[in-house]
Amino acid sequence: MTFKPAKWPRKLRSQDWLGGASKDAIYRRGWMMNQGFPPDVFDGRPVIGICNTWSELTPCNAHLRDLAERVKNGIWEAGGFPVEFPVFSPSETTLRPTAMLHRNLCAMDVEEALRGKCIDGVVLMAGCDKTTPALLMGAASVDIPAIMVSGGPMLNGYFQGEQLGSGTHLRKFRAAVKAGEMTSEEFVASEAAMARSPGSCNTMGTASTMASMAEALGMALSGNAAIPAVDSRRRMMSQITGRRIVQMVKDDLKPSDILTKDAFENAIRTNGAIGGSTNAVIHLLAIAGRMGVDLTLDDWDRCGKDVPTIVNLMPSGKYLMEEFFYAGGLPVVIKRLGEMGLLHNDAITVNGTGIWDEVKDVQNWNEDVILPTDQALTSSGGIAVLRGNLAPNGAVLKPSAASPDLMVHKGRAVVFDSIEDYKARVDSDDLDIDETCIMVLKYCGPKGYPGMAEVGDMVLPAKLLKRGIQDIIRLSDARMSGTAYGTVVLHTSPEAAAGGPLAIVQDGDMIELDVPARRLHLDISDEEMAARLAAWENPVERPNGGWTQLYFDTVEGADKGADLSFLVGHRGKVVKRESH
Numbered sequence: 001m002t003f004k005p006a007k008w009p010r011k012l013r014s015q016d017w018l019g020g021a022s023k024d025a026i027y028r029r030g031w032m033m034n035q036g037f038p039p040d041v042f043d044g045r046p047v048i049g050i051c052n053t054w055s056e057l058t059p060c061n062a063h064l065r066d067l068a069e070r071v072k073n074g075i076w077e078a079g080g081f082p083v084e085f086p087v088f089s090p091s092e093t094t095l096r097p098t099a100m101l102h103r104n105l106c107a108m109d110v111e112e113a114l115r116g117k118c119i120d121g122v123v124l125m126a127g128c129d130k131t132t133p134a135l136l137m138g139a140a141s142v143d144i145p146a147i148m149v150s151g152g153p154m155l156n157g158y159f160q161g162e163q164l165g166s167g168t169h170l171r172k173f174r175a176a177v178k179a180g181e182m183t184s185e186e187f188v189a190s191e192a193a194m195a196r197s198p199g200s201c202n203t204m205g206t207a208s209t210m211a212s213m214a215e216a217l218g219m220a221l222s223g224n225a226a227i228p229a230v231d232s233r234r235r236m237m238s239q240i241t242g243r244r245i246v247q248m249v250k251d252d253l254k255p256s257d258i259l260t261k262d263a264f265e266n267a268i269r270t271n272g273a274i275g276g277s278t279n280a281v282i283h284l285l286a287i288a289g290r291m292g293v294d295l296t297l298d299d300w301d302r303c304g305k306d307v308p309t310i311v312n313l314m315p316s317g318k319y320l321m322e323e324f325f326y327a328g329g330l331p332v333v334i335k336r337l338g339e340m341g342l343l344h345n346d347a348i349t350v351n352g353t354g355i356w357d358e359v360k361d362v363q364n365w366n367e368d369v370i371l372p373t374d375q376a377l378t379s380s381g382g383i384a385v386l387r388g389n390l391a392p393n394g395a396v397l398k399p400s401a402a403s404p405d406l407m408v409h410k411g412r413a414v415v416f417d418s419i420e421d422y423k424a425r426v427d428s429d430d431l432d433i434d435e436t437c438i439m440v441l442k443y444c445g446p447k448g449y450p451g452m453a454e455v456g457d458m459v460l461p462a463k464l465l466k467r468g469i470q471d472i473i474r475l476s477d478a479r480m481s482g483t484a485y486g487t488v489v490l491h492t493s494p495e496a497a498a499g500g501p502l503a504i505v506q507d508g509d510m511i512e513l514d515v516p517a518r519r520l521h522l523d524i525s526d527e528e529m530a531a532r533l534a535a536w537e538n539p540v541e542r543p544n545g546g547w548t549q550l551y552f553d554t555v556e557g558a559d560k561g562a563d564l565s566f567l568v569g570h571r572g573k574v575v576k577r578e579s580h
Helices: 023-033 064-077 099-116 131-142 168-178 184-189 206-217 232-251 261-274 279-291 297-304 321-327 330-339 355-359 419-425 526-535 546-554
Strands: 047-052 081-086 121-126 146-150 157-159 162-164 384-388 391-397 408-416 438-441 473-476 488-493 510-514 519-522
Touching: 047 064, 047 099, 047 131, 047 232, 064 081, 064 121, 064 232, 099 131, 099 279, 099 546, 121 131, 121 206, 121 232, 131 146, 131 206, 131 279, 146 206, 146 232, 168 184, 206 261, 206 279, 206 330, 261 279, 261 297, 261 330, 279 297, 297 384, 297 391, 330 355, 408 419, 438 510, 473 510
Parallel strands: 047 081, 047 121, 121 146, 384 519, 408 438, 438 473, 473 488
Antiparallel strands: 157 162, 384 391, 391 488, 408 510, 510 519
């Protein structure tokens, strides 16, 4: 696969807004000049948007204003004209009821900003979990030259002599408190140590996974994913990214040149090798849908099932993103995939070259962090896609974070009809549960929650934790954080609120999980299944107005990426009609 650059110089898109001596052009240039921009910046040079998800209410992204200035420096150096603009910033840590409810809203914001503004290319600035896929979705829909720079992970945390993984240790310590192994005072004292610098989660959580996906897809410069937020090289990467986007505009190198089926297959295999988040499944399906690429859950299973997990990072392994960067970062992993014959070497990146050319000479500086293949955490590290009468459209499980002894299991269902029901009863002495049971949570999918919150990794009942039980199978239509761990079956589709079989599971039903066979089965007859579904009444009410109602009415299932149905597969044309 080769890319042929466009001819330069040529008239750019921004000149439809800013060029010439018409009333509208003078109107627009005049208002832009009130910021102090001199007349010669409107001379036809590339106008580069900086799409920034900075917000003090999105802690992962609170340092992006500084990085944006570095991006601007690079754009000016390369002969472009930088203009920064904000978009909605869905924060994983502060936004209720869940940031996933607003990923598509952010993507729409990005799409309409790119479509309607006088820019020729864009630098996408992301960090927190949903901001990366949202920006890539919006950029894919408009298809002007685009490149991503991530905010980077925070530094390692330390508490009482123990290295802390953000999110991962939050869950570990919460369980320890319930088990009586840690005091509430110690739990509170640990909070300042968990997030001790700017940046996103320092584990291989969803933020770092999606930064890795952007790089593996070819939408970010090689090496972008792992540089810590406070490392000087993060600022360097931002400035170099600013330079690169100017050349991408001159070459007319667009997302449609980069986001091919081969690129998505590279990303899926990369996710398996890094032990990446299950959230990558939903996000890559959504990005591919915007691009018009035919990507399905079957592709996830086909491409990922034979990929070894070689990155020894929490929550699957031992280390954190800081060590991953020092070991060589994602380029080492991508090179290893190429050496195993698991990489489409000629997939084009934002550099306009094949991805193999960018990684072929990198070195692994720590084989305890990026493991030799024969010492992989698991030989089958990709996301397992399960099907059966309980999940006709699929469900997912992350083998590298699961307990090997539970990968084939039959257990009695203990059912919670909502997250509120779970919270009210999970620690009750009357709860009839033991380590052989399967915890089932309903109505937490895209429509059910709404927004498909990260509640699938239910903390075990206190009575089990006090006995030293650390993991049992948990099953839901929800998601879980990329920082979480355990034998957790997620994204069960169709979801309960859409009338999927999950809705009619009852206490005491027997459920079979067979991960090697990719099977998830509810042990009732077809006749009983049909009778229960016929008698089922949906307890989920349609939201009354606003964004949530639009989302509820149009969101697709998790198996299709949970995007809005009217946005899938469309790449609308740029608005050219005059505003006056």
